[in-house]
Amino acid sequence: MAADRRLIITGDVEHAIRAHGQETYPHECCGALVGKGEIVTTVVALPNTTEEGPRRRFLVRPSDYRQAERRATEMGGELLGFYHSHPDHPSRPSQYDLDHAWPTFAYIIVSVMNGAAGDMTVWYLKNDRSSFEEGSLDHGENSHPHSTQAVHRQTGRG
Amino acid sequence: MAKILIPTPLRPYTDKQDAVDASGATVGELLADLTRRHAGLKPHLYNEQGKLRSFVNVYVNDEDIRYLQKEQTPVTADDTVSIIPSVAGGAPTVTDVVSGVSRTLPELTNDEIKRYSRHLIMPEVGVEGQRKLKAAKVLCIGAGGLGSPVAMYLTAAGVGTLGIVDFDVVDFSNLQRQILHGTPDVGRSKLASAKDRLQALNPNVDVVTHETAISSENALKLFEPYDVIVDGTDNFPTRYLVNDASVLTGKPNAYGSIFRFEGQASVFGTKDGPCYRCLYPEPPPPGLVPSCAEGGVLGVLPGIIGVIQATETIKLILGVGEPLIGRFLIVDALRMRFRELKLRKDPDCPVCGTHPTVTQLIDYEQFCGVRPAAPEPITVNSATEITSVELKQRLDRGDKLKIVDVREPNEYQINRIPGSELIPLGDVPKRVNELNPDDEIVVHCKTGGRSAKAADFLRSVGFKRVLNLKGGILDWIDKVDPTQPKY
Numbered sequence: 222m223a224a225d226r227r228l229i230i231t232g233d234v235e236h237a238i239r240a241h242g243q244e245t246y247p248h249e250c251c252g253a254l255v256g257k258g259e260i261v262t263t264v265v266a267l268p269n270t271t272e273e274g275p276r277r278r279f280l281v282r283p284s285d286y287r288q289a290e291r292r293a294t295e296m297g298g299e300l301l302g303f304y305h306s307h308p309d310h311p312s313r314p315s316q317y318d319l320d321h322a323w324p325t326f327a328y329i330i331v332s333v334m335n336g337a338a339g340d341m342t343v344w345y346l347k348n349d350r351s352s353f354e355e356g357s358l359d360h361g362e363n364s365h366p367h368s369t370q371a372v373h374r375q376t377g378r379g
Numbered sequence: 380m381a382k383i384l385i386p387t388p389l390r391p392y393t394d395k396q397d398a399v400d401a402s403g404a405t406v407g408e409l410l411a412d413l414t415r416r417h418a419g420l421k422p423h424l425y426n427e428q429g430k431l432r433s434f435v436n437v438y439v440n441d442e443d444i445r446y447l448q449k450e451q452t453p454v455t456a457d458d459t460v461s462i463i464p465s466v467a468g469g470a471p472t473v474t475d476v477v478s479g480v481s482r483t484l485p486e487l488t489n490d491e492i493k494r495y496s497r498h499l500i501m502p503e504v505g506v507e508g509q510r511k512l513k514a515a516k517v518l519c520i521g522a523g524g525l526g527s528p529v530a531m532y533l534t535a536a537g538v539g540t541l542g543i544v545d546f547d548v549v550d551f552s553n554l555q556r557q558i559l560h561g562t563p564d565v566g567r568s569k570l571a572s573a574k575d576r577l578q579a580l581n582p583n584v585d586v587v588t589h590e591t592a593i594s595s596e597n598a599l600k601l602f603e604p605y606d607v608i609v610d611g612t613d614n615f616p617t618r619y620l621v622n623d624a625s626v627l628t629g630k631p632n633a634y635g636s637i638f639r640f641e642g643q644a645s646v647f648g649t650k651d652g653p654c655y656r657c658l659y660p661e662p663p664p665p666g667l668v669p670s671c672a673e674g675g676v677l678g679v680l681p682g683i684i685g686v687i688q689a690t691e692t693i694k695l696i697l698g699v700g701e702p703l704i705g706r707f708l709i710v711d712a713l714r715m716r717f718r719e720l721k722l723r724k725d726p727d728c729p730v731c732g733t734h735p736t737v738t739q740l741i742d743y744e745q746f747c748g749v750r751p752a753a754p755e756p757i758t759v760n761s762a763t764e765i766t767s768v769e770l771k772q773r774l775d776r777g778d779k780l781k782i783v784d785v786r787e788p789n790e791y792q793i794n795r796i797p798g799s800e801l802i803p804l805g806d807v808p809k810r811v812n813e814l815n816p817d818d819e820i821v822v823h824c825k826t827g828g829r830s831a832k833a834a835d836f837l838r839s840v841g842f843k844r845v846l847n848l849k850g851g852i853l854d855w856i857d858k859v860d861p862t863q864p865k866y
Contacts, residue, residue, distance in 0.1 A: 249469060271467070276651060278469035283436045283443070286464050290387060300387045303466050316698055318468035321434045323388035324423055328468070350422055 226356040228301070228327045228343045229260045235360065237264050239338035242306035242331045248275035251305040253289035254327060255298045260361060261327075263296060264304065265289050278317070279305045302327030309333070312340040314353045322346040327356065381454045383413055384461040392419035406437055407450030409460060424462070427502050434465040484510035485539070491583060495537050508697045509537060513583075515696040516540040518605040520593060520621055522569040523547070524676065525611035525635050527559040528685030529692070533609075534577045534584045536693055541577070542587040542605060545569045552866055556678040593617060595740035598624035607692050608648070609633045611685070613671055615662045616743035622647060622655035623740055626731045631704075633691045635684040637676050638669070640713040642684035645703050645722065646691050648731070652704035657725035662747040673825070675789075680712055763834065765821055765846040767858040774798075781818045784852075785833040786825060794863040796823065796855055804829045807836055816842045823848035823855070825866075 230238075234254075241250040241264075253265040267289065271280040281289070281303065293300040303326060307315075312332035314322075322328065324346050331341045344353040380400050385393050393399050401416065403409035410431075414421040426432050437444045438461045444452045454460060487495070487509060498504040504512075517538050519526050522545040533541055547569045549560045557569075564572040570588040577586045589601060593612075598620055602608060608630050610621045618636070625632035625648035632648040634655060647654045687708065694700045707720040729736045765773075773780060782799035784791055791801045802810050804824070814820060820842060822830040827850055834847045848855065856863045 251466070251468075271469075279467065281466040283438070283463040283465055286386070286466060293387075303468075305468055307469075315469060321465075321467040323386075323434075323464055323466070325388045325391050326466075348419075 226327075226345050226354075227259055227359055228254075228329070228356055229359045229361040230329075231262065231361050234261050234264055235341065237266075238304050238329060238331055238341065241266050242308075242333040242338045243336060245269070245275075245306065246333050246336045247308045249277070249279040249306050249308060251279040251281055251303060253281075253293070253303055254301045254329065255289075255293040255296055256301050257298050259301075261301055262298060265292055276308060300326075302329065304329035304331065306331045306333045306338075309335070312342045314344050318344075319346070319350075319353060322350075322353065324348060324350075328353070329358070380456050381409055381458050381460055383409065384459060386462055386464050388464065389420060389423060389462065392423075393417050404453060405448075405450065406439065406444050406452045406454055406460065409454055410437070410450070434467055436463045436465055437461070438463060485513050486510070487513065488583075491537065494581070494583070498536070503699045504697060508699070511696055511698075512537045512693065513539040515607070516542070516605045517607045517609060517692055517696075518542040518544065518602060519609045519611055520544050520617070521611035521613070522557075522559055522573045523553065523611060523613065524556045524637060524671070524681030525685040525688065526573075526609075527557045528682050529609050529611055529633075529689045530559060530573060530577055531580060532686060532689040533692060534581045534586070536689075537581065538584060538692075538696070540585045540587060540605075542589060542601075543570060543573055544589040544591065544593050544601060545573070546590055546592045556676065556681050558682075593620060595620060595742065598740055599628055602628045602630055605630060607631050607633060607695055609688050609692055610635065611688070615668075615747040616749055618655065619662060619746060620740065620743045623730050623737060626654050627738075627740070631695055633688040633695070635681075635688040637680045637684050638671060639675055640677050640680065640711065642680050642710040642712065644684055644687045644691070644708045644710070645706060646695070649702075649704050651724065653722045653724040654728060654731045656730050657728045658707065658722055660725075660729065665748040673829075677712060680710075683710060683712065763845070763847060764849050766849050767855040770796075770821060770848060770855070771859045779819065781814065781820045783814070783820055783822045783833070784824070785822055785830050786852075790825065790866070793866050794852055794856065796852060796860075799823070804833055807833050811837070811840060814842070816840075819844040819846070821846045821848055824851050826851040826853055 241252060249269055251269050252267050254261045255265060256262040267281050267285050269275050269279045270282050271278040290300050307330055310332060312330040314330060328344045329341060330344065332339045341358060343356045343358045345356055347354055380402050382398050383401055384398050385396065390397060401409050401412040403412050414424065424431060424435050439447060439452055439454060439458050487506065492499065495509050498509050499506055515538050517533055519529050519541065522530065522543050526543065530541060530543060549564045549567050549569055549572055551565055553560060554562065559576050560569065560572045568590065570590050574586050574588055577584065591597060593601065602624055608621060608625050610618065610632055612618050612621060622632060630648065631646055634647050635642065635644045646652065691703050694702055705722050707722050709718045724731065726733050782796055784795060784799040784801045785804040785807060787803050788801060820837065822833045822845060824830040827847060830847050830851065834845045837845045853865055856865055
């Protein structure tokens with residue numbers, strides 16, 4: 222995999238991720254990144270179904286994953302990766318993140334310190350699974366025609 | 380041939396196809412054929428042990444194979460098999476921080492590679508894990524019964540920095556269990572003895588000695604440079620102190636305690652786990668729970684419990700397995716049974732709860748009732764106490780004194796004051812009629828604590844002349860009869 226990877230997010234996407242992280246604080250939030258190529262146009266907030274304590278963990282169930290992939294296709298995009306928050310921790314991937322990472326996906330981490338969203342970073346799993354490498358997170362214009370719909374909620378555990 | 384649906388992140392390994400064909404009669408065979416055709420998939424689907432990774436879900440049609448016959452689930456050409464990711468992650472836990480994810484890991488020297496080879500070939504440790512151990516800093520409170528196996532195994536295992544806090548001197552009575560120290564060490568400082576022993580065991584480990592009694596004044600500073608605290612203390616004030624300091628500094632506490640044949644172990648003070656105070660908010664009344672010095676302890680028991688503490692410490696550092704967080708292990712060595720109690724974090728816990736009332740270290744001796752809050756008026760009542768020398772003089776003079784030994788029968792077998800009668804403290808109330816209230820009675824135990832209680836009781840039921848032997852039989856042996864053994 223190429224060393225320098227970059228991900229472009231719109232202002233709305235960035236805002237949506239930060240707001241989601243603040244909303245679920247002190248628990249972790251998670252959601253899917255949808256777009257094309259290296260541009261994220263939409264995020265899909267997903268329920269955190271972890272049973273290990275949502276303050277430190279998140280889990281997207283297979284059924285929700287399937288739905289996210291389907292959603293991406295419906296929107297004419299593809300599933301580019303996932304985001305999650307680190308309440309009161311820096312936006313660096315943990316060993317647990319590494320152990321559970323999928324290749325090619327972009328992983329956005331937002332640090333939420335004392336309830337306020339701070340640093341946001343993006344990471345990609347190295348092909349040999351040995352570690353993550355940080356990508357560059359760039360900000361693009363709001364290209365989505367209906368920017369107010371940038372966040373698609375999926376509520377409940379259905 | 381069956382069709383396998385490939386999720387987005389794995390498509391680069393299947394030439395961008397979202398569905399590929401593979402052959403096999405079971406899911407296991409199908410996946411094996413799939414990874415033969417598309418070799419790049421293998422490390423992402425299987426772990427180093429060749430097992431499907433926990434976050435890889437395989438469905439046959441719409442059923443998770445975990446609920447079918449797992450990898451033995453049969454498949455036909457009509458079935459659609461899907462690989463579906465669980466996406467998981469999370470903020471670093473204490474374990475990650477401990478395990479050196481946020482610290483640069485030191486390299487291993489060739490000598491270390493040779494020394495730790497049995498670790499290096501284990502998948503759960505490996506070179507990476509051994510480097511985490513080398514990066515780790517562990518503080519062991521006490522170089523006694525529990526501290527001995529903890530310090531020795533952590534040193535042998537290659538923990539980079541091992542701090543030890545103690546201020547005691549090696550005594551003969553320690554040697555039955557404190558295997559850090561040997562017969563020639565009796566009379567030496569425990570730390571000097573420990574350091575020699577540990578450095579002989581593994582010179583790669585930096586053994587840092589803190590020759591001090593841990594206190595509310597120094598605990599936070601002592602803990603500061605370390606990753607994990609191991610509680611090897613033998614008394615309640617220090618146990619509460621270690622617990623509170625571990626919660627306040629955010630360092631996990633590998634806890635253990637021992638008494639006679641029974642031991643306990645747990646891991647306290649992690650961010651989301653309970654602490655010792657969630658289990659015991661208040662200490663027991665002073666004197667209710669005897670210490671090992673009073674009640675004894677099986678010599679090998681600290682070996683069992685200390686090794687559990689060392690194991691938990693290593694697991695925390697490596698970030699592997701299931702730590703003993705939220706679980707309280709009780710070991711009954713007499714029946715050789717291990718029981719486990721579930722422990723929950725108490726939201727009302729005064730230290731680790733949602734609204735803590737203890738936000739700095741307090742006076743733990745006062746908290747545990749060992750020392751009264753305000754100094755009591757000193758009433759060294761000469762009429763209630765007698766010294767060994769006075770007792771000897773009075774006995775030599777021919778005074779008629781009834782000597783009552785309130786220790787346990789097995790203590791009485793070790794040493795005794797000639798002419799004394801044994802009535803263990805617990806039996807005093809029911810055997811009180813064996814004593815004459817008009818006699819002058821001298822009560823004694825090992826050091827004077829239990830006999831003070833017996834004296835109080837006797838006075839409360841009408842005995843007029845009761846004297847407590849100051850310093851107990853140990854003082855008697857020191858001052859009057861050095862031929863008798865001490866324990």
